[in-house]
Amino acid sequence: xxxxxxxYNRPERLExxxxxxxxxxxxxxxxEVIVVDNGSSPGTATTxxxxxxxxGLTLKTVRHNLTRGPAxxxxxxxxxARAPLVAFIDDxxxxxxxxxxxxxxxxxxxxxxxxxGRTEPDxxxxxxxxxxxxxxxxxxxxPQYEACNIFYPRALLExxxxxxxxxxxxxxxxxxxxxxxVIEQGHPAVFAPQALVLHAIEPVGARGMLRIASRWxxxxxxxxxxxxxxxMLHQGIFWNVWHYLLWRSLLALWMPRWLRRMIIxxxxxxxxxxxxxxxxxxxxxxxxxLHDLVExxxxxxxxxxxxxxxx
Numbered sequence: 001x002x003x004x005x006x007x008y009n010r011p012e013r014l015e016x017x018x019x020x021x022x023x024x025x026x027x028x029x030x031x032e033v034i035v036v037d038n039g040s041s042p043g044t045a046t047t048x049x050x051x052x053x054x055x056g057l058t059l060k061t062v063r064h065n066l067t068r069g070p071a072x073x074x075x076x077x078x079x080x081a082r083a084p085l086v087a088f089i090d091d092x093x094x095x096x097x098x099x100x101x102x103x104x105x106x107x108x109x110x111x112x113x114x115x116x117g118r119t120e121p122d123x124x125x126x127x128x129x130x131x132x133x134x135x136x137x138x139x140x141x142x143p144q145y146e147a148c149n150i151f152y153p154r155a156l157l158e159x160x161x162x163x164x165x166x167x168x169x170x171x172x173x174x175x176x177x178x179x180x181x182v183i184e185q186g187h188p189a190v191f192a193p194q195a196l197v198l199h200a201i202e203p204v205g206a207r208g209m210l211r212i213a214s215r216w217x218x219x220x221x222x223x224x225x226x227x228x229x230x231x232m233l234h235q236g237i238f239w240n241v242w243h244y245l246l247w248r249s250l251l252a253l254w255m256p257r258w259l260r261r262m263i264i265x266x267x268x269x270x271x272x273x274x275x276x277x278x279x280x281x282x283x284x285x286x287x288x289x290l291h292d293l294v295e296x297x298x299x300x301x302x303x304x305x306x307x308x309x310x311x
Contacts, residue, residue, distance in 0.1 A: 018057065078152075
């Protein structure tokens with residue numbers, strides 16, 4: 001097993017991740033860890049220098065002077081891997097002690113398959129969870145195949161030349177694209193719920209959430225290239241149910257008054273419930289509306305750019 005981590009300016013998170021990898025139940029002689037310093041500031045190099053002196057982990061490192069984005073970082077890592085099975089995990093995650101053991105067992109039961117593990121928000125950071133925080137949860141197979149917790153046979157990565165670096169310097173569906181290219185070759189994907197990773201809950205603020213919402217233009221390329229990935233869309237067209245409700249409300253502006261009022265009221269009611277579930281007050285409705293508008297605009301630009309219907 002080779003574990004690949006592409007890291008960018010998260011030295012404290014990286015240190016915690018490496019500690020969790022030292023605590024694996026899988027024998028330490030059975031896996032190596034490859035960390036790619038993907039253009040970080042000097043703090044990451046200092047952390048890695050210190051980590052290399054600690055026992056209990058076969059640790060390799062490589063540095064990019066300038067970031068090559070998540071795809072480029074991961075490609076630099078897996079091409080150095082010596083093992084036939086490559087596990088990807090992100091630098092803002094923690095590996096459950098049985099993570100590698102469970103991933104290896106699943107791979108032996110389904111040789112040649114992509115193995116997607118389970119990802120949950122870190123319960124130690126649950127106090128940070130809310131409308132203005134970011135995390136990842138994966139409790140079923142696909143269709144996004146997030147690279148924060150996934151295992152690939154090295155031969156499959158070689159067969160498709162790894163991640164497509166033309167997706168750019170920000171996360172933009174490069175992990176989803178990789179999985180669908182492999183699946184379209186006829187290789188299976190299976191879910192391994194015992195292969196658990198805990199994902200950080202990162203408070204990013206209003207600007208951070210809007211910045212994340214604005215970056216999804218490039219993701220539409222995934223749907224243009226891989227029609228099977230459209231299964232993640234609401235009704236096969238909309239990015240999610242919130243985009244559906246927003247577009248419906250926008251269309252309602254040209255409808256009779258009674259119908260317009262009914263549709264927009266229902267939309268606002270659902271936004272209020274969404275804000276309440278996230279622990280936000282009345283301000284949450286206005287923020288969510290702005291967030292969805294920004295996200296819809298980004299996706300619409302992608303739909304035009306890649307000539308595929310996604311809203």
